[in-house]
Amino acid sequence: MKRREFIALLGGVTAMLRPVAARAQQAPMRRVGILWPAASPPAPPRLEWFTQALRQLGFTEGHNLAIELRYAQQGLQQIPELAAELARMNVEVVAAFGDLAPKAMQQASKAVPIVAMADDILGAEIVTSLSRPGGNTTGVTVMAPELSQKRLELLSEIAPGLRRVAALWDPSTGASQVSATERAARTLKLELQIVDVRRREDLANAFRSAQAGGAEALSIFSSPLLASIIHEIINLSAAERLPTVYQWKEHVEAGGLVSYGPSLEAVWRQAGSIVAKILNGNKPADLPVEQPAKFELAVNARTAKALGITIPASVLVQADAVIE
Numbered sequence: 001m002k003r004r005e006f007i008a009l010l011g012g013v014t015a016m017l018r019p020v021a022a023r024a025q026q027a028p029m030r031r032v033g034i035l036w037p038a039a040s041p042p043a044p045p046r047l048e049w050f051t052q053a054l055r056q057l058g059f060t061e062g063h064n065l066a067i068e069l070r071y072a073q074q075g076l077q078q079i080p081e082l083a084a085e086l087a088r089m090n091v092e093v094v095a096a097f098g099d100l101a102p103k104a105m106q107q108a109s110k111a112v113p114i115v116a117m118a119d120d121i122l123g124a125e126i127v128t129s130l131s132r133p134g135g136n137t138t139g140v141t142v143m144a145p146e147l148s149q150k151r152l153e154l155l156s157e158i159a160p161g162l163r164r165v166a167a168l169w170d171p172s173t174g175a176s177q178v179s180a181t182e183r184a185a186r187t188l189k190l191e192l193q194i195v196d197v198r199r200r201e202d203l204a205n206a207f208r209s210a211q212a213g214g215a216e217a218l219s220i221f222s223s224p225l226l227a228s229i230i231h232e233i234i235n236l237s238a239a240e241r242l243p244t245v246y247q248w249k250e251h252v253e254a255g256g257l258v259s260y261g262p263s264l265e266a267v268w269r270q271a272g273s274i275v276a277k278i279l280n281g282n283k284p285a286d287l288p289v290e291q292p293a294k295f296e297l298a299v300n301a302r303t304a305k306a307l308g309i310t311i312p313a314s315v316l317v318q319a320d321a322v323i324e
Helices: 003-025 047-057 077-089 101-108 147-158 176-187 200-212 226-230 230-239 247-253 264-279 301-307
Strands: 029-035 067-072 093-097 114-118 136-142 165-167 190-194 217-220 245-248 258-262 295-300 321-323
Touching: 003 029, 029 047, 047 067, 047 264, 067 077, 077 093, 077 101, 077 226, 077 295, 077 301, 093 101, 093 264, 101 136, 101 264, 114 264, 136 226, 136 264, 147 176, 147 245, 147 258, 165 176, 165 200, 176 190, 200 230, 217 230, 226 230, 226 301, 230 301, 247 258, 247 295, 247 321, 258 264, 295 301, 301 321
Parallel strands: 029 067, 029 093, 093 114, 114 136, 165 190, 165 217, 217 245, 245 258, 295 321
Antiparallel strands: 258 295
């Protein structure tokens, strides 16, 4: 064989072997489960924030990361079945949201690491300690009960003379938000009516119950379910002309009156970062539960005007965002 032909043949063999070598060097695919306790997927851009945090730490969806999303299309009773499915799939870690989903995942597996983003991770007994959670679970707590008093105080400032407040509550989140809000209401000398919302279809009746109870304002408790139907809640609050306080700034941007709570983007990114730490070899038992680093007060001036409410200067001066 002539030298020139040999070189050409060698080059062809090398070209053929290149894809094989590339596949051999490709990073292994890591599988992460997401357990979301609502009938529809998390509203954008929540999952985008979550995957961006993972990407910044070296895990890119479609390259070396696969996301297995499961949500309760058939209602909350489906959550244990979905948790068991994720456990059977041998995902490396599951991000579970709310109070119910992390507990269902814990029952499905004692081995799969769980990152909970919960309303009250300690009060719901998802972990036994914030600093050393132990077991197979850590996560982020959004401190929903602790913020209840602040939200009622905001309603009292915005609606002087307020006497009776209704609160929409998803019982799957546990009772800690209820007890904390009841204590806050007693301190502020407000009558509090707790109204259960277990599914989307309960919402119209919940507003009728609040109206029948003489509610003059409304507080929306933290819950993935309630977050998934927030546009219906905003529309009904406007129709009933009820001043309403929410948890997330995004709800005020969508037309709600006022909100006070953590940064929604920050806590979804925190959850993604903790998942990345576990993929990198950290054990959930050794990762302290994280708390929000930032709280936001947002006011929608257009909604206030439509309700005939003048937002006090004492509230506006504290606001991180005012929607004109």
